[in-house]
Amino acid sequence: LQLYHFTRESYDFLFHHDTIKTVIKMKTQEDMQLFWAQAKALIESETDFTANLANISALIKEFYGDACSWAGFYLLKENELVLGPFQGKVACTRIPIGKGVCGTAVKTRQTQIVKNVHEFPGHIACDGGSNSEIVVNITKNNQCYGVIDLDSYQFETFGTQDALILETLAEIISELF
Numbered sequence: 001l002q003l004y005h006f007t008r009e010s011y012d013f014l015f016h017h018d019t020i021k022t023v024i025k026m027k028t029q030e031d032m033q034l035f036w037a038q039a040k041a042l043i044e045s046e047t048d049f050t051a052n053l054a055n056i057s058a059l060i061k062e063f064y065g066d067a068c069s070w071a072g073f074y075l076l077k078e079n080e081l082v083l084g085p086f087q088g089k090v091a092c093t094r095i096p097i098g099k100g101v102c103g104t105a106v107k108t109r110q111t112q113i114v115k116n117v118h119e120f121p122g123h124i125a126c127d128g129g130s131n132s133e134i135v136v137n138i139t140k141n142n143q144c145y146g147v148i149d150l151d152s153y154q155f156e157t158f159g160t161q162d163a164l165i166l167e168t169l170a171e172i173i174s175e176l177f
């Protein structure tokens, strides 16, 4: 496994070019390095797939703190997204491809940054309190294995920095499939 970290330059660039008031802006370079070191340590010290996804969802939730109400995985099984390990309230168990924010991410193969979920056509409200969301694909060799989904009770929580961090995490996780 490669150790992923941000250079001062890439971090500064993202800091200045993203208008979203993301929690990531409060994080220091040291916070980020600790996050990557923890993610790497968790995955390297255990081979069990479920245990790793469970701990990664806990790591994400802890890292985001109050900014994140739900963090977890939906895994692609027989052309449908099925709930995987997560942290947060009870969530819907199955999402068809193309439906909701998660299904749209898989169908379009693009990260979905949703500033206001109430304006997203077909948004699936597992928790009525959720106001913004981000979903990134987990892909390997052009094949999608599922998504990482984060919800927030605040509007406009997630931006491009979060997308970059979660996409990098998804790349690390894709090695587990």
Ligand code: SME
Binding pocket: 070, 091, 092, 095, 099, 100, 101, 102, 103, 122, 123, 124, 125, 126, 127, 130, 133, 149, 151
């Ligand atoms: N809001 C998601 C459903 C999953 S929950 O947020 C945990 C969606 O629209 O796909």
